[in-house]
Amino acid sequence: MAATSQSSVESARCVERETTATRESHRRSGAVRVQPVHADLEQVMAAIDPWEHNLLKELIIMVEDKEDGLLRRTPIIGEMIIEAELRGEQRGEQRGEQRAIAALLGRLFARRLGRRPTSDEERLIVERARAIGPGEVEDALLDLEGEALIRWLAEPIPPS
Numbered sequence: 207m208a209a210t211s212q213s214s215v216e217s218a219r220c221v222e223r224e225t226t227a228t229r230e231s232h233r234r235s236g237a238v239r240v241q242p243v244h245a246d247l248e249q250v251m252a253a254i255d256p257w258e259h260n261l262l263k264e265l266i267i268m269v270e271d272k273e274d275g276l277l278r279r280t281p282i283i284g285e286m287i288i289e290a291e292l293r294g295e296q297r298g299e300q301r302g303e304q305r306a307i308a309a310l311l312g313r314l315f316a317r318r319l320g321r322r323p324t325s326d327e328e329r330l331i332v333e334r335a336r337a338i339g340p341g342e343v344e345d346a347l348l349d350l351e352g353e354a355l356i357r358w359l360a361e362p363i364p365p366s
Contacts, residue, residue, distance in 0.1 A: 304336075307340045308332050310340075311331045318347055318350075319352050330359045330360075331359065338363070346358055
């Protein structure tokens with residue numbers, strides 16, 4: 207057991223020396239490092255750990271384990287994880303809402319002019335909806351005729 211442990215430690219040191227030497231040669235030559243940092247950690251772990259545990263997978267499990275994950279139970283890190291998840295949910299909801307508004311207003315435009323809006327027209331519709339509200343854009347799409355609608359879209363957006 208002691209001999210196996212000793213050889214594992216020596217293997218890890220060898221990998222660490224090789225990694226350090228590679229980094230130093232890359233630094234001197236100005237080469238861009240392509241290999242991610244976790245790959246270095248995995249090399250070291252593979253040399254130490256004959257069971258081939260994967261450090262990245264272990265960290266992901268620690269974050270994703272909702273009930274008793276180690277990282278979630280750590281006060282500051284757990285709060286950061288929860289805050290990041292909430293921000294992600296909010297962004298997803300906002301994007302979904304924006305897509306729904308863009309789709310609805312795009313359909314109104316298509317019915318009014320008899321064609322789908324171009325990508326520029328769609329962008330302008332969405333920008334106006336953000337600036338003055340989707341209701342105002344909807345009113346313009348319903349009230350204005352073809353060329354008047356195109357001119358309205360081309361006008362600068364009034365400050366709110």
